Amino acid sequence: MNLLAISRRFLLSRGLIGGSLLGTLAASTSAPASSPAPGSICYADGRAVGSQAHDNLHAHGNMTTVGTVDHVANGFDPHAILTDWDTGVLSTDAQGRTVRSFEVVAEDKEIEIAPGIRFPAWTYNGRVPGPTLRATEGDLLRITFRNNGSMPHTMHFHGIHGASMDGVPGAGEISPGETFVYEFTARPFGCHFYHCHSIPLKRHIHKGLYGAFIVDPDPARHPEAADVARSRLLGTPENAHWQELLMVMNGFDTNFDDENEVYAVNSIAHAYMHKPIVIERDRPVRVYLINVTEFDPINSFHLHANFFDYYDHGTTLQPTLRTVDTIMQCQAQRGILEFSFAGFEPGRYMFHAHQTEFVELGWMSFFEVRA
Amino acid sequence: MTRRLFWTLGPATLIVLVAWGFLWLDPLAAFRGMTPPAEDLTVERTILDESSIHLQVRAGGSEAMTLAQIQVDGAYWRFFQDPAGPIGRLASVRIDIPYPWVLGESHHLTLLTGTGAAFEHTIDVAVPTPTPDAALLQTYALVGLFVGVVPVALGMLFFPALRAAGPATTVFVLALTLGLLAFLLVDTLSEALELAAKAAKPLAVPELVWLVALATTGGLFAAGRRNGGALEPMALAGAIALGIGLHNLGEGLAIGSAFASGSAALGSFLVIGFTLHNITEGVGIVAPLTDSRPRLSALAGLAALAGLPAVAGLWAGAFAFAPHWGALALAVGAGAILQVIVEVGLLIRRRLADGSVQPMPALAGGVTGVALMYLTALIVPA
Numbered sequence: 001m002n003l004l005a006i007s008r009r010f011l012l013s014r015g016l017i018g019g020s021l022l023g024t025l026a027a028s029t030s031a032p033a034s035s036p037a038p039g040s041i042c043y044a045d046g047r048a049v050g051s052q053a054h055d056n057l058h059a060h061g062n063m064t065t066v067g068t069v070d071h072v073a074n075g076f077d078p079h080a081i082l083t084d085w086d087t088g089v090l091s092t093d094a095q096g097r098t099v100r101s102f103e104v105v106a107e108d109k110e111i112e113i114a115p116g117i118r119f120p121a122w123t124y125n126g127r128v129p130g131p132t133l134r135a136t137e138g139d140l141l142r143i144t145f146r147n148n149g150s151m152p153h154t155m156h157f158h159g160i161h162g163a164s165m166d167g168v169p170g171a172g173e174i175s176p177g178e179t180f181v182y183e184f185t186a187r188p189f190g191c192h193f194y195h196c197h198s199i200p201l202k203r204h205i206h207k208g209l210y211g212a213f214i215v216d217p218d219p220a221r222h223p224e225a226a227d228v229a230r231s232r233l234l235g236t237p238e239n240a241h242w243q244e245l246l247m248v249m250n251g252f253d254t255n256f257d258d259e260n261e262v263y264a265v266n267s268i269a270h271a272y273m274h275k276p277i278v279i280e281r282d283r284p285v286r287v288y289l290i291n292v293t294e295f296d297p298i299n300s301f302h303l304h305a306n307f308f309d310y311y312d313h314g315t316t317l318q319p320t321l322r323t324v325d326t327i328m329q330c331q332a333q334r335g336i337l338e339f340s341f342a343g344f345e346p347g348r349y350m351f352h353a354h355q356t357e358f359v360e361l362g363w364m365s366f367f368e369v370r371a
Numbered sequence: 372m373t374r375r376l377f378w379t380l381g382p383a384t385l386i387v388l389v390a391w392g393f394l395w396l397d398p399l400a401a402f403r404g405m406t407p408p409a410e411d412l413t414v415e416r417t418i419l420d421e422s423s424i425h426l427q428v429r430a431g432g433s434e435a436m437t438l439a440q441i442q443v444d445g446a447y448w449r450f451f452q453d454p455a456g457p458i459g460r461l462a463s464v465r466i467d468i469p470y471p472w473v474l475g476e477s478h479h480l481t482l483l484t485g486t487g488a489a490f491e492h493t494i495d496v497a498v499p500t501p502t503p504d505a506a507l508l509q510t511y512a513l514v515g516l517f518v519g520v521v522p523v524a525l526g527m528l529f530f531p532a533l534r535a536a537g538p539a540t541t542v543f544v545l546a547l548t549l550g551l552l553a554f555l556l557v558d559t560l561s562e563a564l565e566l567a568a569k570a571a572k573p574l575a576v577p578e579l580v581w582l583v584a585l586a587t588t589g590g591l592f593a594a595g596r597r598n599g600g601a602l603e604p605m606a607l608a609g610a611i612a613l614g615i616g617l618h619n620l621g622e623g624l625a626i627g628s629a630f631a632s633g634s635a636a637l638g639s640f641l642v643i644g645f646t647l648h649n650i651t652e653g654v655g656i657v658a659p660l661t662d663s664r665p666r667l668s669a670l671a672g673l674a675a676l677a678g679l680p681a682v683a684g685l686w687a688g689a690f691a692f693a694p695h696w697g698a699l700a701l702a703v704g705a706g707a708i709l710q711v712i713v714e715v716g717l718l719i720r721r722r723l724a725d726g727s728v729q730p731m732p733a734l735a736g737g738v739t740g741v742a743l744m745y746l747t748a749l750i751v752p753a
Contacts, residue, residue: 062448066447114440118486254489255488261442261483362447
């Protein structure tokens with residue numbers, strides 16, 4: 001008889017009949033069936049448990065990826081991505097206008113997105129997310145895009161530009177080996193992003209072709225809120241007071257079944273859980289947050305023990321949402337979060353998606369607030 | 372002599388040379404690096420203790436593969452692997468996951484390899500895996516006796532009645548045995564194939580099941596008839612008992628692992644159902660003996676041979692059991708049953724050949740045998 005297929009309902013309905021025998025069973029299993037010999041406890045990569053600094057069981061106990069990611073082999077570090085703004089090469093054209101030139105190369109690259117899990121990514125400049133292009137409102141941008149990958153690619157900017165510069169099939173799409181120069185004015189100010197718009201679209205985006213595009217407001221154009229604009233403008237003393245961080249919420253479908261196996265901020269699962277982001281307590285924090293997560297309709301950001309002001313798309317100098325601790329973004333939505341830990345008790349403050357599914361699959365992080 | 376040696380060693384040397392040449396020339400080098408290696412992971416055994424999930428996992432990739440991460444219920448979870456490192460082709464490792472599983476609920480595991488391939492494993496109903504101690508072994512032995520020995524012995528009690536009946540009844544009962552055995556053959560084979568499907572794919576267990584079953588049939592047939600001629604009645608009864616015993620071993624395995632994995636409660640109804648179901652087996656074993664005078668000890672031996680394997684099966688199924696071993700044991704059982712089907716069939720043909728008995732009782736017996744087995748199977752809530 002096929003007993004293996006006996007349904008669970010059967011267990012529940014007949015449980016009473018077999019009660020006495022089940023009792024025997026339960027009584028005899030109070031001791032563990034077996035436990036590994038002390039010497040044999042190791043991680044999959046052979047390291048003994050307890051031999052690594054990150055074996056801290058404080059956070060979510062055992063709910064974690066196991067092992068470490070080789071950031072050197074990847075060629076990028078999620079902690080560096082938080083603050084490495086690419087401001088391009090500055091020059092001035094005949095009309096005296098500031099010209100900002102960037103170089104971006106698309107290339108295929110295998111990256112380790114969670115300990116031990118390698119993903120055959122398509123990248124901009126060998127990293128995911130691609131370089132964070134940062135300009136000032138009104139700059140003329142000149143982005144030289146070279147395709148060293150194996151597929152046609154584009155750079156489609158979320159910004160204001162002409163049809164020929166849209167970075168879609170037929171307007172700025174280039175084949176492997178080709179080069180294209182995108183040229184347009186940086187506007188509107190805000191927290192934006194760019195991504196490949198070649199088809200199939202879903203595959204080109206989730207393989208890793210996306211990056212942040214931040215346009216700082218020009219204080220001269222916003223006399224009514226010049227102080228706020230200055231605090232957003234990279235290079236000013238006002239801006240230097242802020243602790244600015246870039247966070248791109250993304251996911252990876254490692255077995256290509258149109259569902260993400262790994263979720264993260266800036267690609268590496270649990271990167272900021274195993275090594276928290278250090279925050280100086282008395283300086284304000286500004287997060288440029290972008291959602292490029294594929295397959296899931298929304299992603300979200302929740303800050304523990306604190307509240308923030310939110311600027312949807314970053315295109316205003318007044319918050320579009322005040323005093324919230326959770327916001328959600330659909331794919332391509334982005335915004336700026338501003339908050340402060342001034343006067344807070346030093347320690348670890350969690351932040352994560354408030355879809356627990358994403359939390360448990362890698363999108364879980366910490367701020368380490370120091371006095 | 373030299374000539375024969377040449378024609379033996381010559382081809383063998385050539386095989387080695389061709390293999391070496393192929394590897395040396397490496398004509399498939401162009402394909403390498405274009406595709407990730409084929410990977411396969413099979414969970415062969417799941418053990419739950421009070422604080423952990425333990426898995427026995429076998430790799431079946433085209434090369435050694437890495438178990439990179441494990442998700443339990445959609446959450447990445449800490450795990451320990453022994454032995455650590457990449458898992459070689461067909462090698463198996465033990466995985467320990469400290470996870471607070473919930474009694475009576477389902478848990479879903481996803482094993483991710485270094486290439487990001489995902490292999491799913493479901494624990495249908497989480498219950499603590501029994502640990503082998505004296506009390507539990509006794510309980511399982513008791514269940515095994517009720518499922519195996521008791522029904523066979525009860526069935527054999529019909530022996531005096533069978534002896535008293537005429538030749539038509541004897542043929543009827545022999546045919547009934549044939550029907551019973553046909554049912555057991557199908558049952559055993561389907562169970563063997565079901566287990567085979569759960570075994571690691573590169574082991575090719577489904578193919579092995581057929582081959583082992585046929586080899587067993589052939590082997591037992593040859594062994595039984597090594598002196599020429601048909602089987603003696605006692606030898607035939609022994610063969611039937613052996614086939615039924617191997618089938619009961621499989622039944623024990625299934626019951627034991629169902630209890631261990633929580634997919635069946637150890638209900639009294641279940642055991643009684645099996646007892647009724649297996650009574651026909653006892654009738655079948657003594658059917659060839661109607662013309663002989665077996666000793667009581669011989670009959671007891673037959674009952675033990677047919678029934679005791681259920682106890683062994685229960686123990687193995689509950690405590691230590693990989694699907695491929697179970698499948699092979701059942702394949703041997705199926706082969707043994709096929710052999711006795713042939714022998715009983717030949718015996719019936721001999722009885723019909725002398726013209727003293729009409730074919731009708733034989734036909735009725737066969738149908739009754741299958742029907743009895745099917746109907747009593749309905750009692751077993753499986």
